[in-house]
Amino acid sequence: MKQEYTITVYTENHIGLLNRIAIIFSRRKINIACLNTSPSEVESIHRFTIVINETEDVVRKLIRQIEKQVEVLKAYFNTADEIVWQELALYKVPTEVIAEKVKVERLLRQYGARAVVIRKDYTVFETTGHREETDKLVEVLAPYELIEFVRSARVAIIKESKGFHEKVKEFEQAEPAEEVVENEYLSLQEELFPDTGY
Amino acid sequence: MNLQENTATLSNNKTAAQTTARQAPQQISGSEAVLKALIEEGVDTIFGYPGGAIMPIYDALYDYMDKLQHILVRHEQGGIHAAQGYARSSGRVGIVFATSGPGATNLVTGLADAQIDSTPLVCITGQVFAHLLGTDAFQETDVVNITTPVTKWNYQVTDATEIPEVLAKAFYIAKSGRPGPVLIDITKNAQLQKFDFQGYTKCNHIRSYRPKPIVRKEYIQQAAELINNAEKPFVIWGQGVVLGSAENEFKKFIEKGNLPAAWTILGESAIPTDHPLNVGMLGMHGNYGPNVLTNECDVLIAIGMRFDDRVTGRLDKYARQAKIIHLDIDPAEIDKNVKVTVPVWGDCKETLPLLTELIEKKQHTEWLQKFKDYQKKEEELCIIPEMNPASEVLSMAEIVNEMNELTGGNAIVVTDVGQHQMVACRYAKFNQSRSNITSGGLGTMGFGLPAAIGAKFGAPDRTVIAIIGDGGIQMTIQELGTIMQSGVNVKIMILNNQFLGMVRQWQELFHDRRYSFVNITSPDYIMVAKGYGIEGAKISKREEVRQALQTMLNHNGSYLLEVMVGKENNVFPMVPQGCSVSEIRLA
Numbered sequence: 001m002k003q004e005y006t007i008t009v010y011t012e013n014h015i016g017l018l019n020r021i022a023i024i025f026s027r028r029k030i031n032i033a034c035l036n037t038s039p040s041e042v043e044s045i046h047r048f049t050i051v052i053n054e055t056e057d058v059v060r061k062l063i064r065q066i067e068k069q070v071e072v073l074k075a076y077f078n079t080a081d082e083i084v085w086q087e088l089a090l091y092k093v094p095t096e097v098i099a100e101k102v103k104v105e106r107l108l109r110q111y112g113a114r115a116v117v118i119r120k121d122y123t124v125f126e127t128t129g130h131r132e133e134t135d136k137l138v139e140v141l142a143p144y145e146l147i148e149f150v151r152s153a154r155v156a157i158i159k160e161s162k163g164f165h166e167k168v169k170e171f172e173q174a175e176p177a178e179e180v181v182e183n184e185y186l187s188l189q190e191e192l193f194p195d196t197g198y
Numbered sequence: 199m200n201l202q203e204n205t206a207t208l209s210n211n212k213t214a215a216q217t218t219a220r221q222a223p224q225q226i227s228g229s230e231a232v233l234k235a236l237i238e239e240g241v242d243t244i245f246g247y248p249g250g251a252i253m254p255i256y257d258a259l260y261d262y263m264d265k266l267q268h269i270l271v272r273h274e275q276g277g278i279h280a281a282q283g284y285a286r287s288s289g290r291v292g293i294v295f296a297t298s299g300p301g302a303t304n305l306v307t308g309l310a311d312a313q314i315d316s317t318p319l320v321c322i323t324g325q326v327f328a329h330l331l332g333t334d335a336f337q338e339t340d341v342v343n344i345t346t347p348v349t350k351w352n353y354q355v356t357d358a359t360e361i362p363e364v365l366a367k368a369f370y371i372a373k374s375g376r377p378g379p380v381l382i383d384i385t386k387n388a389q390l391q392k393f394d395f396q397g398y399t400k401c402n403h404i405r406s407y408r409p410k411p412i413v414r415k416e417y418i419q420q421a422a423e424l425i426n427n428a429e430k431p432f433v434i435w436g437q438g439v440v441l442g443s444a445e446n447e448f449k450k451f452i453e454k455g456n457l458p459a460a461w462t463i464l465g466e467s468a469i470p471t472d473h474p475l476n477v478g479m480l481g482m483h484g485n486y487g488p489n490v491l492t493n494e495c496d497v498l499i500a501i502g503m504r505f506d507d508r509v510t511g512r513l514d515k516y517a518r519q520a521k522i523i524h525l526d527i528d529p530a531e532i533d534k535n536v537k538v539t540v541p542v543w544g545d546c547k548e549t550l551p552l553l554t555e556l557i558e559k560k561q562h563t564e565w566l567q568k569f570k571d572y573q574k575k576e577e578e579l580c581i582i583p584e585m586n587p588a589s590e591v592l593s594m595a596e597i598v599n600e601m602n603e604l605t606g607g608n609a610i611v612v613t614d615v616g617q618h619q620m621v622a623c624r625y626a627k628f629n630q631s632r633s634n635i636t637s638g639g640l641g642t643m644g645f646g647l648p649a650a651i652g653a654k655f656g657a658p659d660r661t662v663i664a665i666i667g668d669g670g671i672q673m674t675i676q677e678l679g680t681i682m683q684s685g686v687n688v689k690i691m692i693l694n695n696q697f698l699g700m701v702r703q704w705q706e707l708f709h710d711r712r713y714s715f716v717n718i719t720s721p722d723y724i725m726v727a728k729g730y731g732i733e734g735a736k737i738s739k740r741e742e743v744r745q746a747l748q749t750m751l752n753h754n755g756s757y758l759l760e761v762m763v764g765k766e767n768n769v770f771p772m773v774p775q776g777c778s779v780s781e782i783r784l785a
Contacts, residue, residue, distance in 0.1 A: 012406050016342055016352070023347050064530035070351045070371055073406045174403045 004033070005059045005077050006085065006156045009048040010040060010164055012071040021048060021072075024065050030054060034087075036153035042164050045073065051154050073171055078158055085156035089134035090116070091125045091141055092148040098123055104144050111137045122147060223394040228358030228384065229258035231395055232322060235365035236266060238398040241293050243267045243284060243655050245277040249297025250337055252324025254389035256295075269655065269684050272676040274301050276648035278308025279674070282317045283652030286635045287610055287660070289443065291372050292652065294321040299337030302383070303344065307642055309379045310348040314639030315464060316441060318377035320368045328356040328385040341383050350378030358391035366401035375409025376528040377441055410527050411543035418549065420540045421523045422556030424497050425455060428521075430565045432495035433457045434480055434488075434509075437464035437638075438502015438526060438546055445469060445631045447550040448501065455557045458569050460488035462503050463619075464638040467628035471607060477569040481509040482773045483620040486580070486782060487572030489773060492517050493780040494568075501525045502546050505535040506639065515778035525549050579784045580770055591764040592740060594621040594693050600743050601663065601691075602627040604751055609661040610635060610653050614646030614670030617699035620769045622665045632657070644673030650688045651680055661689065661751065668694040668720045678730040681756045689750050690734075690758040692723055695765050703768045708775075727758040734758035 011017055018037065025032050033051040040047035052059070059077045066075040095118065098104050108115075111133065113125040127134055138149050226234070232255055236244070244266055248256040259268060271277040274296045281292030292312075296302050302323040312319050326335045342354045351371045355364055361384070368380040425431055439448045445468050452459045452469075458477045461468065469476055478485030480492070489511075492498065498520040503509070510516045513535060521539040524532055525546050532541040542549050584595035598621055601609075607627035612635040613619040619636055628634060635653050637645040650664035671692050681688060702716040727734040734757060737746045743761070750757045773782045 015354075016346065019343055020346050027347065061530070061534060064532075064534075068528065068530045070404065070407045168405075171405045 002053050002055050004051060004053055004080055005056075006080070006083050006154065007048075007050040007052065007059070007063065007066070007075060007077045008156065008158060009050065009066055009075045010073045010167075011046045011048065012073070013044060013046040014071050017046075017069070017071050018048075020069050021050075021066060024062060024069075025050075025052065028058075028062075030058070030062070034153040036155055038155065040164055042168050045164060045168060049154055049156050074164075074167060076158060076161075078156075082160065083156040083158050085130070085154050086128045087131060087134060087154050088126065088128045088152040089137070090148075090150050091127075091137065091146060092122050093125065093141060094145050094147065095120060095123045097144050101144065104141070107137075107140050111140075113137065223396055225392045226395045227254065227258065227389065228355075228361050228391050228393070229254040229389040231358065231361040231393075232365065232384070232389075233258050233262045233266065234395070235362055235369075235398055236293065237262070238400070239291070239365075239369045241266065241291070243269060244293045244295055245269045245271055245280040245284070245652065246295030247271055247274050247277055247297070247301060248295070249301045249324065251298035251326055251386050252295060252301070252322075252389070254386060255322070255324065255384075267655075268295075269651075269680065271648065272679040273674065274304035275307055275644065276651075276674050276677040276680060278305045278312070278319070278321065279642070279645050279648035280652030280655070280677075280680070281319050281321075282308060282312050282315075282645075283612060283635055283649030283654075284656035285312075285317050285319060285652075286649070286656070287632055287653040287662075288656030289632060290318075290656070291369060292317065292319045294319060295323075296321065297324045297337065298326055298341070299339045301337075302341040303339055305381070306345065306348060307640075309345055309381065311637055311640040311642045311645065312379040313348045313350065315637065316377050316437060317379065318372040319379040320365070320372050321379060321381040323381060323383045324389065325354065325383045325385045327387045329387070331356075331385070341381070345381050348379070349381050352381040352383070354383040354385070355388050356385045358388045358393045361388065362395070362398050363401075366399060367404060370401040370404065371407065375407075410545045411529055413542075413544040413548055413552065415552075417540055417542050418552045419556065421499075421542050422553055424521050424523060424540060425457075425499065425553075426556075426558050426560075428495075428497035430491075430495045431455065431457050431497045431499060431562070432488075432491060432520075433459035433499045433501060434462070434492070434503060435459060435465045435468065435501040436462040436503025439465055439468040440502075440631055442502065442527070442545050442547040444502075444545075444547040444550055447547055447554070449473070451550045451554045451557075454554050454559055456560050456562045456566065457499070458491075458562070458566055460485070462506065462509055462638070463623045463634070463636055465503060466623060467633040468631050470629050471627040475566075478573070479624055481506075482511070482775075483624065483769050483771065484509075484773075484782075485573070485624075486576035486771055486784060487569040489771070489779040489782045490572060491568060493519065493778065495520050497521050497523065499523045499525070500536075501550070502527070504531045507535075510535065511773045511777055511779040511781075515780075525553075576771065576784065587764070589764070590740065591767075592738065592743070592761060593767055594618055594695075594763050595625050596740075597691070597693060597743060597747075597761055597763070598622055598625040598665070600747055604744070604747050605661060605663070609633070609663050610657060612636070612646055612650035612653050612662060612664045614664075614666040615641045615643045616667045616669060617695070617703065617767075617769050618665055618667045618693040620700075621693075643667075643670040646670055647674050647688075647690065648677045648680070650690070651677060651684070651686055654686050654688050662687075663689045663691060665691050665693060667699060668692060668696065669698045669718055671723070672718075672720070675726065678727060678732060681732060682730040686756065687754075688756045689753075690727075690756065691750070692758065692760045693763050694720060694723075694760055695763050695767065696720070697765060699767075700769070702766070706766070706768070723758060723760045732756050732758055734760065736760040736762070738762035
């Protein structure tokens with residue numbers, strides 16, 4: 001079953017890496033819903049946040065292909081409930097409409113929007129939140145001459161993650177610590193080896 | 199090196215690298231640094247073609263002619279296939295030089311071929327001056343982006359000081375883990391720029407790169423358990439055994455368990471053809487027994503192979519009854535095509551001995567007999583008729599068979615792509631590893647001739663025979679010029695059926711014999727060869743075959759033998775596309 005996955009990739013900060021990662025998706029005709037690149041908590045290590053709609057099986061294979069790239073340190077994938085995430089949206093509305101119609105201002109307050117620029121001709125509001133929230137505001141502002149709307153890519157924090165400081169130290173060593181690789185069959189030992197007491 | 203010391207972009211990538219040439223700083227050009235790096239890495243041969251943007255490197259090469267042999271090819275594609283042949287026959291990294299723009303774009307096919315067949319290459323391309331990047335300058339192409347999907351790693355150098363470190367990385371990445379092609383694009387200013395050369399330090403660690411996964415003992419134990427409980431274990435191996443130099447470890451493993459073993463065409467010569475446990479070839483034109491019994495074995499042990507669709511046939515009917523053990527160095531291969539019961543991550547040179555230790559000595563007499571029974575059936579219905587055709591028209595199989603008898607299986611056989619390739623892989627005999635060189639994954643027509651040239655440079659003491667079809671030879675026939683100029687000794691055998699035979703076979707079987715553009719005419723190859731100063735002969739009769747082959751092999755230098763074979767012969771057995779391996783057809 002396809003669902004939304006947020007992929008987090010820790011990488012070296014090198015030119016061309018964005019392309020190398022992007023083509024892993026495009027080669028398989030997978031649409032990237034949104035992509036954000038940013039610094040991470042560790043200096044010199046970059047972090048990609050990529051959102052796609054796919055099945056778990058496909059995502060698992062994609063993660064391995066991403067990790068195979070020389071400059072990628074680690075990739076994780078998570079469903080929406082495993083992460084804390086936000087997107088930022090900007091809305092440009094004619095200032096006179098807001099001034100004239102109290103309802104608009106009330107709407108903006110209701111959605112937690114904050115004015116970032118106020119000019120004679122237009123005002124720019126900003127909200128952050130989940131997709132549904134930012135989308136909803138577009139909907140309600142539409143009848144009031146919404147001039148422009150833009151939304152950022154997702155930024156996400158993995159709830160379970162302990163950050164990357166320790167991991168990096170491990171990567172710096174020539175002999176890395178043993179890494180547990182998931183394998184669905186590990187839990188099925190008794191079925192696989194019924195007579196061996198495994 | 200720890201986090202605090204992360205300064206330069208690249209310097210964090212080395213830790214315990216040993217310095218091999220720590221000298222007092224000297225001012226040298228970027229070009230000279232490239233050549234010094236190659237020498238430090240033990241390179242002896244470069245395949246290349248000069249041009250505007252790589253001229254400073256060629257200028258520096260003029261002073262290094264005694265240390266580095268440069269083979270001037272006739273086309274960059276020929277150069278990179280030659281480097282592939284060199285890498286495959288020698289086990290070393292193949293080196294290619296090409297200029298910017300068209301020189302670099304001509305490498306793309308070879309890069310894709312090397313990428314899919316895991317061949318270690320370092321390609322150095324010239325690039326326009328850094329200040330001209332992105333201006334559509336003369337012979338400027340965005341080579342790094344064009345080659346990204348077909349390289350294991352690539353990098354553009356715009357500053358000479360980066361060169362030693364980048365080349366050290368390039369060699370390390372190309373040959374470690376699952377090998378692959380690396381391309382380094384160097385702008386002309388960086389080639390010309392003088393800098394303080396601090397010596398060359400080989401790379402042996404990159405922070406973000408894990409060439410091989412850690413071997414996990416519990417998986418080895420589980421795998422051994424499965425093998426020990428198996429009634430009908432079946433080993434299938436690929437090039438990983440060769441790339442890991444694990445031929446002996448592999449042999450010990452199958453011998454201890456008496457495990458029947460079949461190969462993918464890239465794994466072919468890892469153990470001798472006549473090894474009693476070598477049961478033959480897998481896949482679309484593979485042997486009968488290995489294909490049918492894939493769907494009968496109870497434990498399938500895949501070693502250094504990637505379950506290519508030409509090997510598996512229809513996936514949902516592939517070895518469904520079997521528990522599958524997969525030994526591979528590349529974690530991305532595990533579960534990619536076939537769901538695995540026990541993954542044995544790691545270099546098979548390390549994992550095979552661990553596994554061998556844990557498996558029990560077994561006989562598997564009945565199970566092995568099954569392979570022999572199928573073999574017998576295939577011989578009767580397929581192989582013997584192929585080797586001894588009733589008609590006067592020659593078959594490809596009998597030529598290959600005759601070749602075996604004269605070489606004793608000691609030659610390196612390089613093939614192109616198509617019917618002759620399948621026939622050569624099926625019937626050629628091999629006594630030693632790294633003897634079968636073919637374009638497996640990409641199926642690159644035109645691979646054969648240049649790859650054979652490279653293979654000879656990589657293994658100068660061995661006889662190299664290129665078996666090529668009349669289609670493929672015409673794709674890179676200009677490399678006869680490389681033979682002429684370098685004087686390399688390659689035996690070229692053109693099996694001419696006057697068709698693009700494999701496509702014709704499919705048109706016959708699956709497209710109602712609608713032979714759409716598969717009729718291909720040939721020049722007078724003997725005359726062409728003669729024009730290049732290469733001797734040759736053309737034969738079409740059975741009684742001429744042995745003598746002609748002998749003449750070719752005895753000839754002092756390269757030789758071209760054109761053999762006219764049956765026009766509409768088909769390669770069988772065959773697993774038709776979309777069918778299961780057990781639905782293999784013998785005729």
